[in-house]
Structure formats: structure tokens, C-alpha cells
Amino acid sequence: MKRNKLLLIGWDAADWNIIWPLISQGKMPALKKLIENGVYGNMSTMSPPYSPMLWTTVATGKTPDKHGVLGFIEVTPDAKSVRPVTTTSRNTRALWNIFHNKGMRSNLVGWWPSFPAEPINGTIVSDRFQKTNRDPNKQTPMSEFAIYPWDQKDEFKDLRMFAFEITKAHLYPFVPRAHDVDQDKHKGLSAIAKIISENASVHNAATKLLRTSDWDFMAVYYDMIDHFCHSFMKYHPPKLPGVDQNNYDIFKEAVTGSYIYQDMMLERKMKLIDEDTTVIIMSDHGFESGNKRILNMPKVQAAPSLEHRQFGIFVASGPNIKKNEKIFGMGLMDVAPTILHHFGLPIGKDMDGKVILDIFKDATAPKYIESWDKEEGDFADLNHIEEADALSDEDTMQQLIELGYVEKLDEKFEVAIKKTRVDLKHNLARVFLGKKDFASAKNHLLELVKERDPVDRAPFYMDLISIALNDKEYELANKYLEKVKKSGTEINYNLLFVESQILTEMGKIQEALKILETARATNESDEILYRIGKLKYQLGDFKESRIILEKAIEIDSQKAIYHATLAEVLLQLNEYEEAAEYAMTSIELIKYFPKAHFILGQALEQLGDLANAKLAYEMASRLKPKVFHKAEKSLENVIEKLEMDLKYENKSFYKYRKNQITIVSGLPRSGTSLMMQMLDHGGMDCLVDGKREADNSNPKGYYEYEPVMSIHKDNSWMDKAQNKTVKIVAPLLNKIDEQYRYKIIFMTRDLNEVLKSQQKMIGKTEDVFPVKLYNKFQKLLSNIEVWKKKEPGVELIYLDYKDVLDNPELTVKSIERFLGVPLNHPEMINCIDKKLYRTKV
Amino acid sequence: MSNKKDKKNIFDPNKVPFLGSLGLLALGDVGFTAWRKVKSDHKQKKSNEKK
Numbered sequence: 001m002k003r004n005k006l007l008l009i010g011w012d013a014a015d016w017n018i019i020w021p022l023i024s025q026g027k028m029p030a031l032k033k034l035i036e037n038g039v040y041g042n043m044s045t046m047s048p049p050y051s052p053m054l055w056t057t058v059a060t061g062k063t064p065d066k067h068g069v070l071g072f073i074e075v076t077p078d079a080k081s082v083r084p085v086t087t088t089s090r091n092t093r094a095l096w097n098i099f100h101n102k103g104m105r106s107n108l109v110g111w112w113p114s115f116p117a118e119p120i121n122g123t124i125v126s127d128r129f130q131k132t133n134r135d136p137n138k139q140t141p142m143s144e145f146a147i148y149p150w151d152q153k154d155e156f157k158d159l160r161m162f163a164f165e166i167t168k169a170h171l172y173p174f175v176p177r178a179h180d181v182d183q184d185k186h187k188g189l190s191a192i193a194k195i196i197s198e199n200a201s202v203h204n205a206a207t208k209l210l211r212t213s214d215w216d217f218m219a220v221y222y223d224m225i226d227h228f229c230h231s232f233m234k235y236h237p238p239k240l241p242g243v244d245q246n247n248y249d250i251f252k253e254a255v256t257g258s259y260i261y262q263d264m265m266l267e268r269k270m271k272l273i274d275e276d277t278t279v280i281i282m283s284d285h286g287f288e289s290g291n292k293r294i295l296n297m298p299k300v301q302a303a304p305s306l307e308h309r310q311f312g313i314f315v316a317s318g319p320n321i322k323k324n325e326k327i328f329g330m331g332l333m334d335v336a337p338t339i340l341h342h343f344g345l346p347i348g349k350d351m352d353g354k355v356i357l358d359i360f361k362d363a364t365a366p367k368y369i370e371s372w373d374k375e376e377g378d379f380a381d382l383n384h385i386e387e388a389d390a391l392s393d394e395d396t397m398q399q400l401i402e403l404g405y406v407e408k409l410d411e412k413f414e415v416a417i418k419k420t421r422v423d424l425k426h427n428l429a430r431v432f433l434g435k436k437d438f439a440s441a442k443n444h445l446l447e448l449v450k451e452r453d454p455v456d457r458a459p460f461y462m463d464l465i466s467i468a469l470n471d472k473e474y475e476l477a478n479k480y481l482e483k484v485k486k487s488g489t490e491i492n493y494n495l496l497f498v499e500s501q502i503l504t505e506m507g508k509i510q511e512a513l514k515i516l517e518t519a520r521a522t523n524e525s526d527e528i529l530y531r532i533g534k535l536k537y538q539l540g541d542f543k544e545s546r547i548i549l550e551k552a553i554e555i556d557s558q559k560a561i562y563h564a565t566l567a568e569v570l571l572q573l574n575e576y577e578e579a580a581e582y583a584m585t586s587i588e589l590i591k592y593f594p595k596a597h598f599i600l601g602q603a604l605e606q607l608g609d610l611a612n613a614k615l616a617y618e619m620a621s622r623l624k625p626k627v628f629h630k631a632e633k634s635l636e637n638v639i640e641k642l643e644m645d646l647k648y649e650n651k652s653f654y655k656y657r658k659n660q661i662t663i664v665s666g667l668p669r670s671g672t673s674l675m676m677q678m679l680d681h682g683g684m685d686c687l688v689d690g691k692r693e694a695d696n697s698n699p700k701g702y703y704e705y706e707p708v709m710s711i712h713k714d715n716s717w718m719d720k721a722q723n724k725t726v727k728i729v730a731p732l733l734n735k736i737d738e739q740y741r742y743k744i745i746f747m748t749r750d751l752n753e754v755l756k757s758q759q760k761m762i763g764k765t766e767d768v769f770p771v772k773l774y775n776k777f778q779k780l781l782s783n784i785e786v787w788k789k790k791e792p793g794v795e796l797i798y799l800d801y802k803d804v805l806d807n808p809e810l811t812v813k814s815i816e817r818f819l820g821v822p823l824n825h826p827e828m829i830n831c832i833d834k835k836l837y838r839t840k841v
Numbered sequence: 842m843s844n845k846k847d848k849k850n851i852f853d854p855n856k857v858p859f860l861g862s863l864g865l866l867a868l869g870d871v872g873f874t875a876w877r878k879v880k881s882d883h884k885q886k887k888s889n890e891k892k
Contacts, residue, residue: 205870211871
């Protein structure tokens with residue numbers, strides 16, 4: 001009978017950047033076969049990228065704030081000590097609990113964390129099974145909670161391999177010159193022995209279960225690649241400057257060796273499963289293997305995770321899985337919902353992930369329930385284990401310390417406990433940051449900054465800076481930056497980036513650019529180049545921005561944001577085909593990147609491919625958790641064009657749009673008050689408060705609304721402007737709320753006249769021509785065009801002040817056509833008083 | 842429940858090297874157990890020779 005079985009294999013830290021070259025050399029044949037018969041793609045990780053959190057997200061479909069596993073270690077229930085994280089930290093049901101409830105059999109091997117083992121229908125060989133004593137004279141007995149059911153212990157106990165059993169025959173494939181290693185100076189060989197033996201133990205248990213047990217779902221986790229990478233990636237080719245030549249020569253094949261061995265183990269597993277079994281292989285994150293490798297690890301909590309790369313791997317193959325197809329946009333949270341869907345089970349609405357329907361040949365609509373946690377019945381939930389000591393594991397703790405994930409415990413346990421609590425709280429805050437729940441993150445961080453020594457508070461202030469920037473609280477951001485500077489932290493933060501970011505957000509772009517250019521002189525990294533390119537774009541220097549962004553992509557071609565930003569630049573350079581290509585590359589890297597879809601839509605719209613532009617806008621709109629106003633406006637525009645079949649006309653036909661806001665804009669002294677007055681007399685409702693009274697410069701009034709002056713801080717009043725007319729001067733136009741539709745009448749006037757009139761108004765001598773100001777105004781006017789191109793909700797016409805005076809009838813007609821509302825022509829024309837055209841050039 | 846594919850001869854037990862190999866480890870429990878047996882037999886043989 002067909003069982004619909006599914007085997008999930010976790011390869012911690014596996015990365016396509018290492019895998020693809022090995023596959024092309026024929027060194028990973030088992031994985032190659034799976035890819036050819038299935039789907040593959042990037043697996044996007046989460047922040048912070050700590051493995052126990054990530055693998056629990058894989059098993060639950062939930063983010064760590066919900067599932068409760070927040071780090072490598074936890075405080076014991078009696079609050080007297082700390083220990084490696086256990087199942088007791090997880091406070092939501094995992095896949096195997098759900099399958100248990102449904103009468104399905106699951107096997108779980110090595111999953112992190114799965115100790116103490118839960119009493120499921122099936123077998124759990126927990127993550128403590130393979131952990132053995134480093135001392136060859138001590139053969140660690142198996143803990144009672146390491147396996148469920150415990151009566152199977154005799155079947156498994158002899159499958160544990162010990163590090164001292166490793167021979168040169170095992171070592172040579174990884175280190176062909178193992179005999180040259182001075183083991184007093186380099187502990188590499190003993191590290192390899194430990195990694196191989198532990199992973200062999202996991203593999204032994206897995207193959208035993210595959211051979212001898214009946215199951216529906218099986219999950220096996222290997223940490224081999226991750227541990228090899230942390231120990232030996234620095235010796236992986238190409239050799240980085242500063243790496244010892246001898247060690248490089250000896251250990252340069254260690255990382256690839258771990259991938260090849262992992263593939264050999266995969267091949268065995270594939271031989272032990274039925275053809276109708278679905279197989280998923282995935283990693284929780286990738287691993288930096290290029291120039292970003294870290295040679296000197298900073299002394300911070302879980303520092304090795306700094307070497308993790310955003311994208312891990314995902315491969316799936318099986319009877320209902322598509323063949324040889326690349327899949328996009330997968331995240332760790334999606335795995336559990338997808339597996340539930342594979343078994344025809346509903347997805348909890350409280351899960352953060354979604355079903356990856358793209359992988360299935362026959363994709364049926366997912367079913368949902370409120371929450372698996374609220375379901376009654378037997379879910380093999382773990383009974384509270386009183387004996388905290390039984391869960392303590394000094395060897396595992398020691399390994400975490402040696403790997404650098406956990407700091408050496410303080411001799412005073414109260415200090416260790418305090419540090420653990422602080423770390424876990426900070427991890428939780430970072431999870432909230434990752435979810436853009438800034439308010440929750442801020443609450444935790446503000447509590448954390450109250451901690452006193454020996455807690456390093458700099459990381460909390462760094463996170464608070466990003467929240468302050470998001471909240472547009474720039475002074476606060478600067479205050480936190482000062483705290484970091486004065487903290488004496490050992491962490492080497494790139495504070496120049498932070499400083500330039502604050503300045504950018506404050507609109508001081510030239511100052512921000514100067515800081516980055518200084519940094520670039522000493523280290524031309526892709527991140528610095530990207531930031532410079534982005535600032536150049538903001539300054540309207542599109543050509544230079546393009547060159548710099550291309551350089552950034554040359555250094556790191558895997559960053560979706562680089563491609564998307566370059567696509568934006570290319571749009572401004574009217575290079576739409578190239579813009580579309582870069583936007584597509586960005587989407588290939590991260591499918592769920594609404595902005596990239598939006599930019600693709602803009603490029604396609606410009607290329608006249610309205611049907612596909614519509615699809616791109618729809619996707620952008622659908623992907624954004626909150627409303628993506630620009631995408632929605634663009635979508636409306638494209639649909640209109642498709643309906644009207646006006647393929648190559650861009651906003652040149654006008655109609656009244658529901659709740660539209662009419663804006664009169666332009667430089668001060670370009671006739672904006674006159675236009676407001678005309679519209680007022682023409683029958684338009686004007687949003688004015690009369691606070692600025694008429695004077696000699698504007699004898700008929702200014703027609704202004706005071707909140708406009710602080711629109712850069714608060715534009716929430718704009719709902720009041722719907723179906724009304726409001727005056728907003730040109731420099732403030734880009735602060736309008738993009739959720740509305742706008743008709744902008746932009747007044748132009750000879751710049752010399754504008755400047756002269758302005759000088760006169762503020763009492764300055766008219767004889768001295770302000771050249772600098774003239775240039776700035778010219779730039780501002782050309783930026784209006786750039787800005788307009790980016791704003792799908794904006795329709796804009798230019799009216800020349802002199803034209804309005806000379807051709808009032810034509811002007812009024814064109815305004816009426818533009819606004820799509822009937823106007824009182826004679827009243828409007830009556831407003832024009834040529835005598836007030838006093839400053840002429 | 843035993844898997845049909847497990848019945849295939851995946852290695853020759855008489856050719857298991859005393860030092861083991863990655864290939865044997867990759868075979869999982871079967872290869873590992875066979876290697877340990879070879880080691881144990883070898884140890885026993887040595888011990889007998891000493892006696």
C-alpha cells in the first residue's frame with residue numbers, strides 16, 4: 001500500500017556555493033540525482049541564525065518568540081544552573097506530536113533539540129545520543145531520556161561511535177597529510193575525530209531505523225558540515241591573506257571532504273527507502289566561503305553565527321514533487337506547513353510559515369485549523385521532568401563552549417545564569433526585530449540596557465539605534481550611538497556605517513556620503529559600495545550609482561537588495577530591459593521581495609508589456625504584509641491602460657479619481673498662491689487655515705495650511721485633504737502619504753524671476769544673484785521628474801506662471817481636464833490680476 | 842519491518858579492513874557493526890597469539 005512517506009534530512013549549514021562545484025565535479029552524485037528528479041532552491045534563514053532556534057522553527061512552522069527555543073543554552077528549572085537547550089524549552093507542538101495524534105509513526109534522529117525524548121508513536125534518538133565523552137578512557141553511558149522508547153536502548157547503544165575509534169583511514173579523506181599535523185599545536189584532527197564519530201552515530205541510528213522500522217515521517221539531523229565549516233572554512237580555497245600556509249596546505253580539503261562524506265551517507269539512505277518516499281534535504285543557513293570569512297572571531301555571544309550566510313539549501317524529490325525545477329522564496333517557517341500539507345493535514349493558523357505549493361505536481365488548496373496547540377487529545381506531550389540533573393550534560397556544554405557558541409561559563413554560577421537570561425532575552429528581542437515588531441523588541445531592549453556589568457550593553461544599543469531610525473527618532477539614534485562609543489565594548493562594530501545611516505535618514509546625504517567614502521578608501525567592501533551607490537541614487541547621480549552598484553554586485557552577486565537597487569537606478573536611466581533583468585535576478589534570490597516585483601513591474605510597464613507588468617504589481621501587492629500602496633496604484637494604472645488599450649501613453653489621459661487630493665506645488669514665488677486662489681474661486685474645496693495672513697508679497701492671501709510645514713515629520717493629516725486642494729511647496733512633495741491619489745498642478749516660472757522675487761520678499765538686495773541657490777533650485781526641479789516617475793499615485797501637470805497670465809482660458813480648460821471636475825471658468829479667470837506680475841526679467 | 846533493498850549484499854564481510862573506512866561508515870549501522878566485529882576479532886586473535 002502506498003504510504004506517502006516523507007524523509008526530512010537536515011544538513012546544518014550546507015551551502016550551494018560549495019555544493020554546485022562539487023556536483024559539477026561528480027563528487028556529490030546522490031544529491032545530484034535528487035536534484036535532477038526533484039526541485040531545489042535557496043532556503044532563507046532567520047535572525048538570529050542560531051541552529052537550535054532554526055531547527056525548532058523547521059519542526060514547528062513558528063518563529064522563536066512562539067516556539068520558545070531561544071538559544072544554545074537554557075537556565076535549569078530550579079534556576080541554579082544552565083545547560084544545553086532541551087525539549088522542555090519548546091512550548092508548542094512539533095510535527096511528530098501532530099503525527100502522533102493522527103496515529104502516524106515518526107522516527108526522529110539527532111534533531112536539535114530533541115532531548116529529553118518525547119513519548120511518540122515511533123522512535124526518537126535524541127540529540128544527546130551521539131554526545132560522548134572526549135576522554136577515551138570514559139565511555140559515557142547513554143542517558144535514560146536520550147532514546148524513546150527506552151526499551152530499545154540495547155539496539156542502539158552499540159551504534160554509538162567514539163572519537164577514539166577514528167583511524168587514519170577515516171581521517172585521510174579529509175586531511176590527506178594528517179601525518180604532518182603537530183597535534184600539540186593544532187587540535188584539528190581531534191576536532192575531526194569528534195565530528196565524524198558523532199555524525200557516524202547519528203547515521204548508524206538512522207540507517208538502523210530505515211532498515212528495520214515502519215514509519216510515515218522520519219527526520220534526521222547532521223551537524224557535520226556546520227562543525228567542519230566552523231573549524232576549517234578558514235583553510236578552504238582560495239587562501240585568504242593571513243592564513244598560515246602550512247595549515248592551509250594540510251586542511252584545505254576538510255570542508256569539501258565533509259560534503260562528500262555527507263553525500264555518501266545520503267546515498268546509503270536513498271538505498272534504504274522505497275521509491276514512493278518523498279525526500280527533503282535542507283539546511284538552516286549557509287556558510288560564508290568567500291572573502292567574508294572571519295579569521296579572528298570576535299568575543300561575542302554566539303560569534304560563530306557571524307559566519308553564517310543568509311541562504312541555505314532546499315531539495316525535495318518524490319512522487320508528487322515536480323522534476324528538475326528551481327523553486328523560489330522558501331523560508332524555514334514554511335517547512336512544517338509544507339510537510340503537514342504533504343500528509344493532507346491542516347496547517348495551524350498560528351503558524352508563521354506557508355505551504356510551498358510550488359514544489360507539488362498536483363497542488364491542492366491547503367486546509368487550516370486554528371491551532372494544533374489548542375487541539376484536544378494525545379500529542380505525546382512531554383511530562384515535566386523533575387530531575388534537572390538528568391538533563392544536564394557537561395560534555396555537550398563543553399562542546400558548545402569549544403565551538404565558540406557559548407562563552408566559557410563563569411565560575412560563579414549566578415553570573416552564568418544572569419548572562420544566559422540576558423542572552424536569551426536579547427535573542428528574543430532580535431527575533432522581534434526580524435519580524436519588524438519594533439515595539440516588542442524595544443520593550444525588551446530597554447529592559448536589557450538597565451543591566452550592569454559584566455553585561456556588555458553595546459549590542460542592545462545597536463538594536464535600539466535601528467528601532468530609533470525606523471521611528472524617525474534621529475536624536476535618540478545619535479544618543480544610543482554615543483552610548484555604544486562610550487561602552488568600551490570588545491565588539492568591533494562598524495560605527496561609520498551607523499553614523500552614515502543616521503545622517504542619511506536625517507537627510508544629510510552629502511555628510512553620510514563623505515563618511516562612507518572615507519571608509520571606502522581603506523576597505524572597498526561590497527557593503528560600503530552598496531551604501532555609496534544607494535546614496536548616489538538618492539542624490540540623482542544615476543550614472544555613478546550604476547557603476548558603484550555594479551562593483552558591489554561583482555564582489556557579492558548573492559544579495560537581492562543590490563540587484564533590486566541597481567534595477568531602480570536603471571529605471572531612472574531609462575534602461576528598462578536591463579532594469580527588468582536585475583529585478584528578475586533579485587527575485588530569483590528572494591522571491592518574497594515585494595519591492596523587486598514592483599520594480600520589475602515598472603520596467604515591464606515602460607517596455608509596454610502591460611500584461612506581465614500587471615502580474616508583477618499583483619505579486620508585489622500580495623507579498624507585502626501591509627498594504628503596498630505604490631504597487632496597488634501601479635496595478636490600477638496598468639489595468640486602466642489595458643482596458644483603454646492605451647499601451648504607450650503614460651498618464652496622459654485624466655479622469656477624476658475617487659478621493660483624489662489636489663496639490664498646488666512649485667517653488668515659492670512661482671504663482672502657487674494665485675493657482676490656489678483660482679481653484680478656490682473655481683469651486684474647489686481648499687484645505688487652508690488662514691494662519692498666514694495676506695501681505696504685500698501676496699496681497700490676495702497665501703492659501704496655506706500650517707501642518708504642511710511639518711509634513712516631513714507627520715503626514716497623517718493628509719486624510720483631511722481628500723477631495724480638497726492643498727498647497728505644498730516643491731521641496732516637501734516627496735513627503736506626501738503614498739496611500740492616496742494625487743493630482744499635482746506644478747507651477748513653473750523663470751528661475752531668475754523666482755529668485756529675484758524671493759530675494760525681494762525677504763528683503764535681500766536684488767543685485768547679488770544667488771548662483772548657489774539657482775543651481776539648487778534647478779536640481780530640485782529636475783528631481784521632481786525623477787520622483788514623479790517613482791510615484792504611481794501621482795499625476796502631475798506643469799503650468800507656467802506667465803502662460804497662466806497670458807492664456808487664462810486655455811489654462812483653466814487644461815486644469816479642468818486634468819482634475820476631472822467641472823470648474824467655474826469666469827470666476828477663475830477673474831482672479832488673474834496682471835498688475836501683480838511685478839518681478840520680471 | 843525489514844526493507845527489501847537491505848537484502849542486497851552491500852559489502853563483502855571478508856574484505857572489511859581492520860582500520861575501517863569512510864565507505865564503511867557511510868553504510869551506517871551495518872558497516873559499522875561489521876567493522877567493530879573485525880576489530881574485535883583482530884583483538885581476540887592478537888590476544889590469543891600472546892597467550
